[in-house]
Amino acid sequence: MAGRPPKPRTGSEAELPRVEAVERALALLACFREGRTHLTLKELADAAGLYASTVLRLSGSLERSGYLRREADGRFRLGPAVLPLARIYRLGSPLEGIIRPALQDLARETGETAAFYTREGEARLCLYRVNGPRPLRSHLEEGSLLPLALGASGHVLSVWSGIGHPREAAIRAAGHAVSRGERDPDSAAVAAPVFGADGRLLGALGLSGPITRFDAAAVPRLAGLVQAGAARLSAALRAG
Amino acid sequence: MAGRPPKPRTGSEAELPRVEAVERALALLACFREGRTHLTLKELADAAGLYASTVLRLSGSLERSGYLRREADGRFRLGPAVLPLARIYRLGSPLEGIIRPALQDLARETGETAAFYTREGEARLCLYRVNGPRPLRSHLEEGSLLPLALGASGHVLSVWSGIGHPREAAIRAAGHAVSRGERDPDSAAVAAPVFGADGRLLGALGLSGPITRFDAAAVPRLAGLVQAGAARLSAALRAG
DNA sequence: AATAATAATTCTGTCCAGCGGAATTTTAAT
DNA sequence: ATTAAAATTCCGCTGGACAGAATTATTATT
Known part of the structure; x- marks a missing residue:
């Protein structure tokens, strides 16, 4: 009566679809390094090669979701939402x-x-x-x-x-x-x-x-x- | 000769700007739980409340960036890119x-x-x-x-x-x-x-x-x- | 204080990227 | 074979994101 999960399309290596905004946002997260844990808007924009206004818009969503935090002095740092991810990754x-x-x-x-x-x-x-x-x-x-x-x-x-x-x-x-x-x-x-x-x-x-x-x-x-x-x-x- | 970093705009609590696609992508990551470390496309779409086609598009970018992995059987799991984030978060x-x-x-x-x-x-x-x-x-x-x-x-x-x-x-x-x-x-x-x-x-x-x-x-x-x-x-x- | 220099933020017209939904293909169970 | 469910592709429309200018805030310097 039923069909079951098929394997994904055979490895035709067809171009993986993409969403620009998502990749840019993730690139922002990747700008933080050891010794560069706190970044100003400009530093972040420079490091990612994006306009400051774009960074601000993207960071809004990252902040809402807990991946980014903004300190009182205006500097960005990573948010606590990244911790559960790391844990689940390990479990899986x-x-x-x-x-x-x-x-x-x-x-x-x-x-x-x-x-x-x-x-x-x-x-x-x-x-x-x-x-x-x-x-x-x-x-x-x-x-x-x-x-x-x-x-x-x-x-x-x-x-x-x-x-x-x-x-x-x-x-x-x-x-x-x-x-x-x-x-x-x-x-x-x-x-x-x-x-x-x-x-x-x-x-x-x-x-x-x-x-x-x-x-x-x-x-x-x-x-x-x-x-x-x-x-x-x-x-x-x-x-x- | 120079000016220096001003504090961010006074806390007018003005709506934080947002980017839909980014928040959806992050919501996908948040679907993984203890005991739910591997999810099929449908499970992921249902859990996030998104169309499967949308999930596929977003997951493309997550995959490219190492936040998501796709197993041979087609199931998704979190990718290794989440580990450095957790570490940097702690350092900062x-x-x-x-x-x-x-x-x-x-x-x-x-x-x-x-x-x-x-x-x-x-x-x-x-x-x-x-x-x-x-x-x-x-x-x-x-x-x-x-x-x-x-x-x-x-x-x-x-x-x-x-x-x-x-x-x-x-x-x-x-x-x-x-x-x-x-x-x-x-x-x-x-x-x-x-x-x-x-x-x-x-x-x-x-x-x-x-x-x-x-x-x-x-x-x-x-x-x-x-x-x-x-x-x-x-x-x-x-x-x- | 006044000035200068720079960072942070807001604003807006334009345009294209992303969305949703249908259509198609693949897979596996009967 | 046939069927059903999942995965994937396709495409037209539209709303949201982008770039860059303009504005505001902050601090160092004089």
């Missing part, structure tokens, strides 16, 4: 239950901080992280946006997502990337790619810590563990 | 440094879980929480949206934000609210209002735990501590 993420345990294993085996990154536009986003047990350890927060150009995980994401990379051949051959003192002069990292069920790049599994613990003697072992962990993750995702 | 929040220490004090003094809620539309939002030390304790997450009608903190927010409340007079007179077995049959809570520098309600300071530890003998002491904590917070906000 199928990766949560698979990746976090893997990070825990890796952090325990190595004593360093383990993290999982995905590419988000021209940046990499720390989706999950588990701190290592050592007192001196890499400090990192979930939800952080970091440059794609710097750090082992950034290299991995660049290479396997098809952006060019100066050391592409070497990294592909090794199956992992190493960075020493790139993003922070005292830190180092090792990372390897994780692939989804469809064989496409999902993200990078990374290990980071003080540069003194990532010397020539230690890196091969760490790299081996990271690569093994990434391979196990990819296999689990293929299965599950 | 002036309350962070004042409220969290207060919660820690309260949790230590009482052994129970302390939390700070604000009203967000017809719900209350858990902005901060600090777990108590006891093994059996109230479990709660930052970013959770809870009903305004249930729980001590909900009562406090209702009473002091000017919504009617059946026990309004009693709660106002006491300066705090108590709830036993409302949201969860085995839990209880005590809460008191926190006011900002301008004297307006900022949120509710709440303490929650197993109902067996919130009996007639214990509640007066807990209520006193919560009220004292809330008063100290309000004073600190007036000063700082």
Whole structure:
């Protein structure tokens, strides 16, 4: 008697429809950064490349909905409505239950901080992280946006997502990337790619810590563990 | 030689400008809930009260910007772009440094879980929480949206934000609210209002735990501590 | 105080982007 | 095959959003 939910149109990659005003509004939200948490109207307009009057109109709706707040001094900042979104995102993420345990294993085996990154536009986003047990350890927060150009995980994401990379051949051959003192002069990292069920790049599994613990003697072992962990993750995702 | 940022137009409360499409798009994001993390197009359209074709158009832009993801089976879920927003919101929040220490004090003094809620539309939002030390304790997450009608903190927010409340007079007179077995049959809570520098309600300071530890003998002491904590917070906000 | 410089906000005519609804296609159950 | 429900495409009309000028507010400087 009944029909049931069809799959969405086969991946004809037909242009995704769009609504200008919505994308502009979201672009406003993306203007806030670490260290740029409060912005004046002009700063916001400049950062987004929009007219101030346009920003004011858009911000009206963002404010109503709780995504933006306006301080007494007139400066904008993000509103509390973003918190529930982040929570629901995590609850709905199928990766949560698979990746976090893997990070825990890796952090325990190595004593360093383990993290999982995905590419988000021209940046990499720390989706999950588990701190290592050592007192001196890499400090990192979930939800952080970091440059794609710097750090082992950034290299991995660049290479396997098809952006060019100066050391592409070497990294592909090794199956992992190493960075020493790139993003922070005292830190180092090792990372390897994780692939989804469809064989496409999902993200990078990374290990980071003080540069003194990532010397020539230690890196091969760490790299081996990271690569093994990434391979196990990819296999689990293929299965599950 | 120069002029400097003026305050925004005096609070004439002139209608905040708006952009329909933006508010509709944000309403789509708000349709996702705990337990409703994956929605089909129809579910989403019904929940938002919009035409499916409209949802499809709006979702295009949300998807491009990373706020929405579409699974292989066609269902929508929130995208990773919401994570950085939540992080930046926290970084920019002036309350962070004042409220969290207060919660820690309260949790230590009482052994129970302390939390700070604000009203967000017809719900209350858990902005901060600090777990108590006891093994059996109230479990709660930052970013959770809870009903305004249930729980001590909900009562406090209702009473002091000017919504009617059946026990309004009693709660106002006491300066705090108590709830036993409302949201969860085995839990209880005590809460008191926190006011900002301008004297307006900022949120509710709440303490929650197993109902067996919130009996007639214990509640007066807990209520006193919560009220004292809330008063100290309000004073600190007036000063700082 | 007066002035100058700049930021914030309001206002408005024009035009196109977004809306809704119908039509079509896809999917799955019978 | 047939049917029913969901997903998607299509398109004409219209109202809402845009750009930019004009106005107002605020503060540094003289």
